[in-house]
Amino acid sequence: MAKNSGRRDFFRKTAALAGGAVAASAGAAPLPVPPSAQEPGRPIPEAMYGMPSKYEAHVARRRSDVLKNRQNWSDWSMTPLQHQPGIITPNGLVFERHHAGTPDIDPAKHRLAIHGLVKQPLAFAMDDLVRYPSVSRFHFHECSGNGLTDWLKPASSTVQQTHGLLSGVLWTGVPAATLLEEAGIDPRGKWVLFEGADASAHARSIPMEKVLDDALIVYAMNGERLRPENGYPVRAVIPGWEGNVSVKWLRRIKVSDQPWHLRSETARYTDPMPEGKWRQFSMVMECKSVITSPSGGQQLKGPGFYEITGLAWSGAGRIRAVDVSLDGGRNWREAMVEEPIMDKCLTRFKVGWTWDGAPAVLMSRAVDSTGYVQPAVQEIQKARAIAGFVQHHNGIQPWSVNAKGEVRNAIGQA
Amino acid sequence: MAKNSGRRDFFRKTAALAGGAVAASAGAAPLPVPPSAQEPGRPIPEAMYGMPSKYEAHVARRRSDVLKNRQNWSDWSMTPLQHQPGIITPNGLVFERHHAGTPDIDPAKHRLAIHGLVKQPLAFAMDDLVRYPSVSRFHFHECSGNGLTDWLKPASSTVQQTHGLLSGVLWTGVPAATLLEEAGIDPRGKWVLFEGADASAHARSIPMEKVLDDALIVYAMNGERLRPENGYPVRAVIPGWEGNVSVKWLRRIKVSDQPWHLRSETARYTDPMPEGKWRQFSMVMECKSVITSPSGGQQLKGPGFYEITGLAWSGAGRIRAVDVSLDGGRNWREAMVEEPIMDKCLTRFKVGWTWDGAPAVLMSRAVDSTGYVQPAVQEIQKARAIAGFVQHHNGIQPWSVNAKGEVRNAIGQA
Numbered sequence: 102m103a104k105n106s107g108r109r110d111f112f113r114k115t116a117a118l119a120g121g122a123v124a125a126s127a128g129a130a131p132l133p134v135p136p137s138a139q140e141p142g143r144p145i146p147e148a149m150y151g152m153p154s155k156y157e158a159h160v161a162r163r164r165s166d167v168l169k170n171r172q173n174w175s176d177w178s179m180t181p182l183q184h185q186p187g188i189i190t191p192n193g194l195v196f197e198r199h200h201a202g203t204p205d206i207d208p209a210k211h212r213l214a215i216h217g218l219v220k221q222p223l224a225f226a227m228d229d230l231v232r233y234p235s236v237s238r239f240h241f242h243e244c245s246g247n248g249l250t251d252w253l254k255p256a257s258s259t260v261q262q263t264h265g266l267l268s269g270v271l272w273t274g275v276p277a278a279t280l281l282e283e284a285g286i287d288p289r290g291k292w293v294l295f296e297g298a299d300a301s302a303h304a305r306s307i308p309m310e311k312v313l314d315d316a317l318i319v320y321a322m323n324g325e326r327l328r329p330e331n332g333y334p335v336r337a338v339i340p341g342w343e344g345n346v347s348v349k350w351l352r353r354i355k356v357s358d359q360p361w362h363l364r365s366e367t368a369r370y371t372d373p374m375p376e377g378k379w380r381q382f383s384m385v386m387e388c389k390s391v392i393t394s395p396s397g398g399q400q401l402k403g404p405g406f407y408e409i410t411g412l413a414w415s416g417a418g419r420i421r422a423v424d425v426s427l428d429g430g431r432n433w434r435e436a437m438v439e440e441p442i443m444d445k446c447l448t449r450f451k452v453g454w455t456w457d458g459a460p461a462v463l464m465s466r467a468v469d470s471t472g473y474v475q476p477a478v479q480e481i482q483k484a485r486a487i488a489g490f491v492q493h494h495n496g497i498q499p500w501s502v503n504a505k506g507e508v509r510n511a512i513g514q515a
Numbered sequence: 516m517a518k519n520s521g522r523r524d525f526f527r528k529t530a531a532l533a534g535g536a537v538a539a540s541a542g543a544a545p546l547p548v549p550p551s552a553q554e555p556g557r558p559i560p561e562a563m564y565g566m567p568s569k570y571e572a573h574v575a576r577r578r579s580d581v582l583k584n585r586q587n588w589s590d591w592s593m594t595p596l597q598h599q600p601g602i603i604t605p606n607g608l609v610f611e612r613h614h615a616g617t618p619d620i621d622p623a624k625h626r627l628a629i630h631g632l633v634k635q636p637l638a639f640a641m642d643d644l645v646r647y648p649s650v651s652r653f654h655f656h657e658c659s660g661n662g663l664t665d666w667l668k669p670a671s672s673t674v675q676q677t678h679g680l681l682s683g684v685l686w687t688g689v690p691a692a693t694l695l696e697e698a699g700i701d702p703r704g705k706w707v708l709f710e711g712a713d714a715s716a717h718a719r720s721i722p723m724e725k726v727l728d729d730a731l732i733v734y735a736m737n738g739e740r741l742r743p744e745n746g747y748p749v750r751a752v753i754p755g756w757e758g759n760v761s762v763k764w765l766r767r768i769k770v771s772d773q774p775w776h777l778r779s780e781t782a783r784y785t786d787p788m789p790e791g792k793w794r795q796f797s798m799v800m801e802c803k804s805v806i807t808s809p810s811g812g813q814q815l816k817g818p819g820f821y822e823i824t825g826l827a828w829s830g831a832g833r834i835r836a837v838d839v840s841l842d843g844g845r846n847w848r849e850a851m852v853e854e855p856i857m858d859k860c861l862t863r864f865k866v867g868w869t870w871d872g873a874p875a876v877l878m879s880r881a882v883d884s885t886g887y888v889q890p891a892v893q894e895i896q897k898a899r900a901i902a903g904f905v906q907h908h909n910g911i912q913p914w915s916v917n918a919k920g921e922v923r924n925a926i927g928q929a
Contacts (some may be wrong), residue, residue, distance in 0.1 A: 131804070132767060135620070136617070137618035138712050138714055138766075140714055140783065141588040141615045141616045142613070142616030143615040143619070143744075144587030144606055144746075145617075147578055148576065148578075149575055149592065150567065150574070150575050151567070151606060154742065156747075157739070157781055159890060160564070160739060161562040161563055161653065162564070164561055173558030173661060178559050178563065185738045186738065187685045187687050187737070188651070189738045191606055191738045192565060193565040194564065199559075202559075203554045205556065205557070206549070211549070232820065233822070234865065235865070236607045236823060237853060249521055262751065294693060297552075298551045298556045299552060300553065300554055322602070323603050323737070324597065324601050324602075324603045324604050325574060325598065328566075329568045330559075330565060334568075352549060372893070389925075408647070416619060441653075443855065451649070491745045
């Protein structure tokens with residue numbers, strides 16, 4: 102409530118500034134009857150699943166502009182965060198990442214098995230699974246490779262390319278704990294394998310403690326069944342952890358007394374550290390934020406009022422605060438953070454800005470409920486080895502604005 | 516937090532019951548390699564807006580099964596609530612209602628005018644509008660005609676047909692107050708006209724007090740620009756009030772000292788009362804709930820555990836509690852209400868049920884933060900005249916389950 106009344110004050114203060122943007126087209130309003138009001142529009146078909154306006158065709162997932170694959174099966178597409186308001190990504194725009202393409206799985210034939218160190222192995226048909234007590238939870242979903250092309254100098258131009266392996270989803274499913282308790286966990290069971298039914302048989306080992314805490318076996322996203330590319334008909338969701346551990350097209354859950362040390366846990370999804378060491382099982386996505394507007398590739402229309410807005414999130418909890426700098430990190434002001442602020446969920450921040458036409462460098466810095474502060478890349482470099490396409494990039498992202506109003510990726514330059 | 520631990524207990528209690536559903540397909544798990552794991556799947560195209568699985572083609576908006584229009588332009592489509600988990604409706608399934616079809620409006624040419632009792636008439640291009648400080652808010656959206664075919668006896672078979680003029684949306688836009696303050700409100704201004712750019716020139720008069728309180732001028736829904744059928748490129752959203760006052764394809768906002776008494780406020784969107792009187796400007800959608808599963812047209816697969824789940828909402832505030840009856844209203848138990856519980860927003864409730872195979876009548880009853888209790892139709896009849904297709908039906912919805920497990924609409928019969 103205190104936040105809301107602060108917000109009201111914020112409007113009062115900024116509305117007059119925003120007027121500058123409107124004055125150009127203001128005046129005694131001419132009200133010609135538009136063409137749309139002169140003839141009936143499109144009627145409703147008998148049954149329909151709707152699509153966006155043809156005028157929004159530029160809003161689409163896109164593959165990497167920087168890393169082009171030689172073959173198409175291990176690939177990813179990125180969410181156009183510059184076009185996404187709020188904290189939910191429409192399902193048609195949720196990013197994809199898979200190692201052997203999107204499989205075609207008939208839900209009537211699919212089975213999810215639970216085996217290993219359990220008292221009673223089980224196999225669930227989808228019709229069985231959806232009868233269990235369900236939960237729906239808002240969580241961010243981020244690939245550990247988000248930002249890997251842009252550590253020390255700019256490679257990508259837009260926020261879709263720098264940060265678009267990130268989406269916000271309302272997941273619906275059954276707690277993994279419910280299904281494991283149904284099978285009966287052997288006391289020796291400390292690690293849990295999740296394996297997909299895709300051609301890469303992608304699999305990961307997750308500690309039992311995390312699985313019992315908040316892992317979900319998910320069949321729906323944002324109010325409908327999973328999309329094929331996001332795991333249809335069933336997937337794991339491991340809240341706040343790197344996206345690839347939330348195994349899609351889930352076909353088995355196996356309980357063991359130790360991790361599997363799969364290729365995806367040794368050759369991949371590990372992080373280089375100083376002195377040639379590699380960090381393994383670094384699965385929590387640490388606190389991070391990015392300004393989505395103004396962002397790379399956008400063009401300001403001259404001096405005047407702009408709303409700076411972006412997203413903040415943390416795999417360790419809730420967002421406590423977001424600071425924004427307009428001068429490359431010399432001075433910071435606290436942004437307004439929009440309710441609801443949920444655990445391990447995208448959080449929207451906003452701050453009003455009257456641009457005077459001089460060059461500026463915009464950046465954001467988030468703090469989570471554990472007190473962890475999003476670091477600059479230089480700080481990350483003190484603890485880790487940054488060379489090549491390194492994962493887990495949660496460094497501060499600067500965007501530069503030049504005197505022409507052109508916004509550019511300024512990573513490594515601010 | 517108390518709610519969450521209660522939820523955990525709920526799982527512990529019900530999981531064993533749910534086991535009944537799984538036993539049929541349980542056993543030592545056979546793990547044949549599925550066809551999907553034997554060859555690469557679909558690669559990612561260069562740019563793409565995703566669509567649901569082909570196996571989910573039955574999940575679509577549908578026109579009324581009961582009222583068939585003779586012409587197609589004044590029509591509606593309904594949300595398949597029986598297939599929607601959580602509290603968000605995917606944009607492709609958000610219900611439609613329009614009086615002259617969906618217009619095709621080029622956002623680059625569209626203007627929104629503010630005039631009448633204001634100090635400075637203004638006209639906003641879309642590019643101007645989106646620069647104002649924005650807000651994103653989760654709200655339910657419901658047509659006042661939702662349920663009008665099913666007051667005293669069953670006419671519709673499914674919850675899509677009885678309650679599907681209802682959706683849950685994260686709206687993004689500019690507070691109407693911001694734009695009106697920009698134009699400067701004349702102190703005589705007490706009512707505000709919103710008029711659409713469609714061929715019906717649909718318009719409504721809204722009290723200034725409500726407009727300044729929480730009305731939004733909206734350009735995005737669920738993380739992307741409005742869909743054409745839901746008002747692209749800009750619409751009003753009047754939270755908690757009947758859907759038709761949230762005028763779509765908005766082209767002008769006019770301030771006056773009195774309401775307009777338009778056809779949509781005299782011949783339509785009024786409610787018959789006893790002694791031949793009619794109630795006008797009854798725009799708040801009162802507290803309501805419905806069980807979405809099990810619901811009409813569904814088939815239980817024999818005795819055993821089922822999760823009863825549904826939606827509750829109120830135009831007057833938040834949902835405080837939802838009670839569920841399994842015996843046609845003789846006994847009630849309190850359902851679990853899932854967080855987050857937001858103002859004027861869909862709220863999901865759940866309760867475990869072990870069906871013994873005997874006939875049952877399931878119903879839900881919501882209470883909102885004002886203390887208002889959702890009434891039975893018989894109670895509504897004491898205050899209003901129910902004859903024909905009467906609007907504002909927030910009565911309790913019963914679903915009967917027979918010994919075969921067939922679920923049917925039991926309105927007027929329980």
